[in-house]
Amino acid sequence: QSALTQPASVSGSPGQSITISCTGTSSDVGNYIFVSWYQQHPGKAPRLIIYQVHKRPSGVSNRFSGSKSGNTASLTVSGLQAEDEADYYCCSYAGSNTVMFGGGTKLTVL
């Protein structure tokens, strides 16, 4: 099982929008709605921000949105704020009751 592919880093200025991609295969991202995204600040546990491709848990800002096209899922963060600076991980169901994560993307707010 190889990890899903994410860019190592992305950056943006406050107020701008950024998009983080998560590329898998037709055996995982491309075949299921079970794609989720997590935000992790240094030294903290991950926090769920998107599930089932585009759904937001209660309490998560609507500045976070998710989508999917083919084998690639995307997380968009709009209206960037300093507090958005963190690592972001995608996650997908991979069949046979297994799950895989992406390698993670470091978001820097300039």
Next chain:
Amino acid sequence: QVQLVESGGGLVKPGGSLRLSCSASGFTFSDYYMSWIRQAPGKGLEWISYISLSGTNIYYADSVKGRFTISRDNAKNSLYLQMNSLRADDTAVYYCARDPEWNYHFDYWGQGALVTVSS
């Protein structure tokens, strides 16, 4: 409020064993699938195991299959991970996490327990 608290981490020699526990509170533990997920120092997240509501169905990542055993005690609101034949590359922070309705996402995570495998 939902709380997951891991314990049992520490330093262990290669080839040794360790048992992690995760104590759950603030929700009906027996209603949720649970997982263990780990993160090596400076690295990304790696899912390692799932357990169903009653513990009947269990799944592992290939990297730990045959060495790690997940279990749960619903009467004690606790999740466990027995780790045997530990290797240096098992060094990581181990998180327990809750999966609502077996939808393959994790809505609550513990704070993590550090396991260091070194001679």
